[in-house]
Amino acid sequence: MAAVLPMRTAAETALIERYHTEKATLPGAAEARAVAFARFEKAGLPSKRVESWHYTDLRNILREVAPAAGETQALSALDFENLPHRFVIANGRLAEGSAPEGVEVLPLSEALKAGRAAIGAAMGEAIDSVVDLNTALCRDGLFLSVKGDATLHLAFAEFVEDRRSVMPRIIAEVAPGASLTLIESHTGPEGIAYQKNSVVELLIGDGAKVEHIRLNAGGDKALMLSTLAAKIGAEAELTSLNFTTGGEISRHQSFITYAGENAKLRLNGATMLKGRQHCDNTLVVDHAVPHGESRELFRSVIDGEAQGVFQGKIIVRPHAQKTDGQMASNALLLSDEAAMSNKPELEIFADDVVCAHGATCGALDDNQLFYLMARGLPRVEAEALLVEAFIDEALDAITHDGVREALARRVSDWMRARKES
Amino acid sequence: MLEIKNLHVEVEGKKILNGLTLTIRDGEVAAIMGPNGSGKSTLSYVIAGKEDYTITEGDILLNGQSVLEMAADERAAAGLFLAFQYPLEIPGVATMTFLKAAMNAQRKARGEAELTPGDFMKRVREAAAKLGINLDMLKRPLNVGFSGGEKKRMEILQMSLLDPSFCILDETDSGLDIDALRIVAEGVNALRGGNRGMLVITHYQRLLDHIVPDTVHVMAKGRIVKSGGKELALELEKNGYADYVEAA
Numbered sequence: 001m002a003a004v005l006p007m008r009t010a011a012e013t014a015l016i017e018r019y020h021t022e023k024a025t026l027p028g029a030a031e032a033r034a035v036a037f038a039r040f041e042k043a044g045l046p047s048k049r050v051e052s053w054h055y056t057d058l059r060n061i062l063r064e065v066a067p068a069a070g071e072t073q074a075l076s077a078l079d080f081e082n083l084p085h086r087f088v089i090a091n092g093r094l095a096e097g098s099a100p101e102g103v104e105v106l107p108l109s110e111a112l113k114a115g116r117a118a119i120g121a122a123m124g125e126a127i128d129s130v131v132d133l134n135t136a137l138c139r140d141g142l143f144l145s146v147k148g149d150a151t152l153h154l155a156f157a158e159f160v161e162d163r164r165s166v167m168p169r170i171i172a173e174v175a176p177g178a179s180l181t182l183i184e185s186h187t188g189p190e191g192i193a194y195q196k197n198s199v200v201e202l203l204i205g206d207g208a209k210v211e212h213i214r215l216n217a218g219g220d221k222a223l224m225l226s227t228l229a230a231k232i233g234a235e236a237e238l239t240s241l242n243f244t245t246g247g248e249i250s251r252h253q254s255f256i257t258y259a260g261e262n263a264k265l266r267l268n269g270a271t272m273l274k275g276r277q278h279c280d281n282t283l284v285v286d287h288a289v290p291h292g293e294s295r296e297l298f299r300s301v302i303d304g305e306a307q308g309v310f311q312g313k314i315i316v317r318p319h320a321q322k323t324d325g326q327m328a329s330n331a332l333l334l335s336d337e338a339a340m341s342n343k344p345e346l347e348i349f350a351d352d353v354v355c356a357h358g359a360t361c362g363a364l365d366d367n368q369l370f371y372l373m374a375r376g377l378p379r380v381e382a383e384a385l386l387v388e389a390f391i392d393e394a395l396d397a398i399t400h401d402g403v404r405e406a407l408a409r410r411v412s413d414w415m416r417a418r419k420e421s
Numbered sequence: 422m423l424e425i426k427n428l429h430v431e432v433e434g435k436k437i438l439n440g441l442t443l444t445i446r447d448g449e450v451a452a453i454m455g456p457n458g459s460g461k462s463t464l465s466y467v468i469a470g471k472e473d474y475t476i477t478e479g480d481i482l483l484n485g486q487s488v489l490e491m492a493a494d495e496r497a498a499a500g501l502f503l504a505f506q507y508p509l510e511i512p513g514v515a516t517m518t519f520l521k522a523a524m525n526a527q528r529k530a531r532g533e534a535e536l537t538p539g540d541f542m543k544r545v546r547e548a549a550a551k552l553g554i555n556l557d558m559l560k561r562p563l564n565v566g567f568s569g570g571e572k573k574r575m576e577i578l579q580m581s582l583l584d585p586s587f588c589i590l591d592e593t594d595s596g597l598d599i600d601a602l603r604i605v606a607e608g609v610n611a612l613r614g615g616n617r618g619m620l621v622i623t624h625y626q627r628l629l630d631h632i633v634p635d636t637v638h639v640m641a642k643g644r645i646v647k648s649g650g651k652e653l654a655l656e657l658e659k660n661g662y663a664d665y666v667e668a669a
Contacts, residue, residue: 373470373493374494
């Protein structure tokens with residue numbers, strides 16, 4: 001029986017045409033791009049019929065593809081205290097920055113042309129249409145080779161005056177025993193429906209340590225698609241936090257594969273949504289080898305008519321004995337119209353593992369609020385105190401004090417803005 | 422001074438307080454005793470400003486001013502303090518952070534300047550020492566994992582730091598062993614005096630051996646059915662509430 005393919009949408013047709021038009025000028029990785037494009041051409045944009053995209057119907061959301069953003073100077077970008085090394089990536093291209101010792105930084109276009117960067121290597125067994133699109137069409141980004149102990153801030157900033165699309169990609173190779181703190185921040189103009197599809201790949205060598213923090217402070221009309229793909233070596237550690245307050249529609253996906261034994265993963269999320277924002281955190285943690293440990297903690301605060309989504313899948317392969325996985329997603333709904341969809345999944349094929357998941361959804365506790373108010377805290381302050389404490393547990397994973405404080409401040413600013421509106 | 426005048430209160434259509442009238446003068450310590458279900462805890466929540474109750478009739482005045490239109494935080498800033506029967510656990514909020522937020526919120530509401538960090542710490546250290554509270558405990562999240570005795574001591578610490586003009590102690594003896602009871606009662610007694618009035622709500626005479634009241638009131642079926650001096654508590658301990666419940 002022949003498979004019935006739905007008709008191509010205008011966006012799908014435009015993306016396919018874009019690839020054919022640009023193919024000859026795309027920097028490097030021609031073979032990987034062709035494979036990714038062929039998969040995309042066959043599957044199209046993921047619709048709600050695709051299980052992993054059920055709650056974020058991209059085929060329906062992305063009606064039209066915006067033209068690619070042009071080159072620009074970095075006009076302004078986010079800064080953190082105590083982070084001396086910042087690279088500004090303006091409209092998807094490296095605009096300025098200086099590398100700390102122990103890190104080699106190249107524009108991704110150069111690294112791909114020189115065959116230095118293996119695009120898609122961190123994806124493991126995972127296949128995803130949005131990543132395929134980025135692989136096929138990305139023009140630039142950064143290649144990082146980390147051999148020492150480095151802290152880097154990648155400040156992604158969009159400078160566009162109308163609807164544009166950007167598809168940057170970061171590929172970081174962290175050598176065995178090296179350590180990297182990587183902060184990516186994303187900012188862009190308010191009121192402009194720009195489209196972003198960013199992918200960060202981390203290849204983490206044996207015994208290496210990576211702390212990754214992503215801040216989504218995108219514009220209020222932006223479509224923010226992002227992916228973290230990581231392959232973790234033996235005895236290595238990865239901590240990653242995705243902090244979202246921005247974007248109209250956001251989806252952050254994490255594909256983590258254990259490549260060596262005794263690796264540790266901490267994957268956290270902190271999401272604060274209001275108005276009609278939508279944010280989807282989807283993760284697939286693939287325990288492909290024994291003795292892996294994973295901890296996932298996602299906290300969402302949802303106000304207005306906003307919608308949160310959490311999909312967490314932990315796969316334990318047949319030989320991955322002694323896997324220890326704990327996953328939790330907790331949501332606090334601040335209004336009657338706010339909604340949260342939680343979908344935790346465990347796929348366990350080994351018999352000697354400890355895995356658990358939990359998901360909760362609820363309002364602020366009236367009794368706790370009354371207690372705080374009875375001590376003199378006005379309602380808005382009492383609510384802010386409870387919300388800050390709730391989110392703070394997810395921020396706990398961050399060891400960089402300056403960034404942690406900056407994010408905590410964003411939480412209280414968000415609550416203050418809520419009070420004023 | 423706290424004046425409760427002909428107070429009628431309902432919860433979801435069910436009448437809990439039924440024309441309760443009681444005046445507690447400046448500096449007076451009054452005890453309310455009564456059987457389970459007589460409405461004692463409801464009374465304390467209604468005075469403190471919990472929102473789940475409908476007041477159908479009557480008034481509550483603190484120092485001559487009606488508090489019924491005030492939110493719980495405004496009542497606190499006006500000088501009211503409720504020591505909870507079951508203090509709430511607040512995960513993620515360090516006790517010290519909470520104490521500072523509460524003290525400064527009340528100061529702000531009264532138009533006073535915020536405490537300096539040094540002044541705040543000095544006050545906390547002194548008050549904690551009197552109650553035998555270790556400062557390390559104040560770094561922990563508020564009431565999380567605290568024992569019953571620790572929670573009640575924390576209530577008295579807050580009472581002492583917030584310096585209210587009127588205190589309600591709701592079943593402060595519940596969940597306390599004899600030693601903890603003594604420490605808590607000493608803490609309360611240290612705060613007696615001046616114009617500060619207190620309303621002590623309890624089931625048992627036991628607490629009143631330690632916090633000796635000026636007046637004792639018996640509550641049944643949502644109102645005060647008998648008032649007297651401290652000897653009334655002893656009589657109740659001997660004869661029980663049955664006579665009063667029947668009469669109510």
